[in-house]
Amino acid sequence: MTTQTSRPEAAFVLLLMQSTFWIIAGISAFPFALAGEYVMAALGGASFVLAAFGCVLAAALVRRAHWSRRWALVLEAVCLGGSALLLAAPIGANHGPVSWMVNILLPLAVIALLRGKRMRAVFAR
Numbered sequence: 238m239t240t241q242t243s244r245p246e247a248a249f250v251l252l253l254m255q256s257t258f259w260i261i262a263g264i265s266a267f268p269f270a271l272a273g274e275y276v277m278a279a280l281g282g283a284s285f286v287l288a289a290f291g292c293v294l295a296a297a298l299v300r301r302a303h304w305s306r307r308w309a310l311v312l313e314a315v316c317l318g319g320s321a322l323l324l325a326a327p328i329g330a331n332h333g334p335v336s337w338m339v340n341i342l343l344p345l346a347v348i349a350l351l352r353g354k355r356m357r358a359v360f361a362r
Contacts, residue, residue, distance in 0.1 A: 248350045256291035306360040313344040
């Protein structure tokens with residue numbers, strides 16, 4: 238079986254897109270912190286940390302680091318779980334098509350790209 242595939246590069250692009258969305262979410266939280274909601278500063282900082290982790294993970298996927306596939310799958314599973322809770326809870330969250338694409342379809346696409354025996358062989362030591 239050959240290990241020549243471009244699926245890690247596709248996952249790299251999707252993870253960078255997701256990290257960009259997290260950076261934008263972090264930036265948009267800081268004006269609320271200036272207005273006195275200091276919890277939003279912590280949420281913005283957490284978004285930046287998550288984005289940095291996503292960028293490091295994306296770079297490790299391209300380098301085919303043996304740990305990167307597992308951590309990417311865990312990250313995307315956690316994102317899917319959180320998004321499912323957000324969509325199920327009646328708290329006024331956005332339920333439009335963009336929200337579905339960013340919060341559900343993007344993590345599902347990364348999981349679909351990184352799953353399977355072939356990808357396990359690509360990331361084996």
